[in-house]
Amino acid sequence: MPEAKNISSSVAASPNTRRPLRIALFGFGTVGSSVARILVDSKPEGLELTHIYNRNVARKKADWIPASVTWTEDAEALLTSPEIDVIVELVGGLDPAGVWVERALAAGKSVVSANKKLIALKGVELENLAVSTGGHLKFGAAVAGGIPVIPGLEQGLSGDRIRSILGILNGTCNFILSKMQTGGEYATVLAEAQAKGYAEADPTEDVGGFDARSKLAILMRLAMRVEVDPEGIARQPITAVSAVDFSYARDLGCTIRQVARAEQKDGAVAASVGPVLVAAQSPLAWSRGTENMVILNGQYGGNVVFSGHGAGGHPTAVAVVSDLLALAYDSRRVRVPSKPAAVDAEFESAHYIRFTVKDRPGIVAEITGALAKEKINIRAIVQKEGFAESALPFVVTVEPCKASALDRALAAIRSQDYLIEPPLNLQILE
């Protein structure tokens, strides 16, 4: 422990003035093997891979890993081993990975983690633990993988006050939606994403918005300095979007993306994750396939856009190795204070609402009446030809209004017998 402490408080200007950081890699999957690949091939100064933990070493062991590296199935032993300075946690999830991170930090080690769920839920607590023991916690790979949004925020935008975040933070959803944009129903495109390894067998974590929600909570803390409960962030699955919505969106000059959105205004904090209409000419529509994008709006600096490969073994591994190099160079995080805050989804936004109805006279009058009651102005009513009267989709777009007012209007309509499925309500970003 005094050993580890000595490392973290060293004042060396370059890592070559002391022995390399000894690294234990936890998890040898896609990202873990990419991290090992970069460390072995690039040999970054100041870093030495010494241990690899995996549940099943016999199955994972790779012949290109130098013989000097110890493979083990005993995670516990590594957490307090005096031979190790840094744990790279790529296992994911809260248990056991979260427990391991905590124990490593408690032992005065530093931790580099790509675990968005853990950092979103327990980041502050773990950082405080690190400060108390002299370790360091870095998690540049937890959000947007190979795109340096976290270092960009901490090191380059700490002087600004970020007022809003717009993010395409989940590559799986972006692949699915940008593919649906060129034709194809959700189920077909999901199957393709699964075949390509872009989507899990159970895609809920991604398509349900859980993954993006964790990442958004992390960005909100670093950018807006608010600590919110990630589970309190409103989320809408992309599964509700179908080909007909892309067709209507195109007529409106838009396309659809899963957008993680947060805004701080007059002390209130709003955040949401879900499918959103974005202008076809806007930066958010540029990102195709599994790309990620983050747009930060600062009071002083205006908009800053980051984009690139948010996931995948190699891009994520770049973020991990960069965090390791920062540790080797004693580059501490710029950890500006944050505060707990409540979060709602009360954006003031234009909306796209698709109703699918069994047609009969008077439906439009009833819907527009319910909207009028909440003082919501209608922008357009669009109905494409070629659908059966028994399941007729048509779209109402409304001028910017509070989300809660629209929710009330839709709740009043929801029980009507003419609706054959619940209305699909999407924000329009302008």
Next chain:
Amino acid sequence: MPEAKNISSSVAASPNTRRPLRIALFGFGTVGSSVARILVDSKPEGLELTHIYNRNVARKKADWIPASVTWTEDAEALLTSPEIDVIVELVGGLDPAGVWVERALAAGKSVVSANKKLIALKGVELENLAVSTGGHLKFGAAVAGGIPVIPGLEQGLSGDRIRSILGILNGTCNFILSKMQTGGEYATVLAEAQAKGYAEADPTEDVGGFDARSKLAILMRLAMRVEVDPEGIARQPITAVSAVDFSYARDLGCTIRQVARAEQKDGAVAASVGPVLVAAQSPLAWSRGTENMVILNGQYGGNVVFSGHGAGGHPTAVAVVSDLLALAYDSRRVRVPSKPAAVDAEFESAHYIRFTVKDRPGIVAEITGALAKEKINIRAIVQKEGFAESALPFVVTVEPCKASALDRALAAIRSQDYLIEPPLNLQILE
């Protein structure tokens, strides 16, 4: 000196555990007053503005600056004053600003500078000086102002090997060219840029490519780890581009931007700055007005794109204040070793060549003959209607070839009597 040394080697985890860094601002122009504005309004923890140097205090003195701040016209006295921890150098140029930076570092102080010319020419030397005295040199504002490219590179991409850089690094040129794209000749648009304060009375530094060249040299060192002589980077002024080129570019599905470009391949380093044809659908064409953009291509992480406001008081001030916060949090730079390298402009690229000729039979045969002699394949010959035969512009595009081969072919043509101005030769980025 022991005082300053104590600060720079402190191991505090948060700036609030010690007294704030005392800051002397050198230069109270657009950026300087924005830095002061953020420090006064936002009061970032750990930072205290104590001195402002300006050549003419009576003219600059602002009533919103707290009375606790000392105004002075005596720069020299501040450089060694024990009351000051950090010098913020916003004066620009090599002399006296460069001398001041050197003297401040020699006195063990830290320096935050936005001086691209100084950093491009003397960055390595000044960093080594800082390491030897225990000071720190930060220059996040020197390239792309409010866009965190430098921190993104140092902190988030150090784990990658960057193979190429494409940058829109000069807001003045981007304003002029993106405006010419929508119609208008160079002289008219330049006058508008000057009226808006986007261009200097003498615009040579910007339109000639000198400014972007310094910035590119800085990025090349941090990204590719090569130290090149900025004055050795090939440069072509944007003044040679006229409305007719935008018209031809449009027919080719392109537009024109000033692009700073560098590539590392098989040990050779190529770099250039100048007007370039970029696909209308490519990210480089997205940037409008004074925006900047940087696209880095990494061996492991693929493309990462940064964009935003590269200049202007507030965005640049965000970068300066962020650097100050990094100093306050003991966040040292990740300074991976770089090596001196030779640089040429030997890109393998497609080209657009506009010939303006006094028409007579046989011209095309002579030009294509000269290209054939260098084994350069022609892609297209385009000639728009409506020009006088006495000054007829037409365009030849060629398949990717070595820059030197094309230069030889054009040198052979250059002396021909039918040319009424030298051919305009632009790279086409694909």
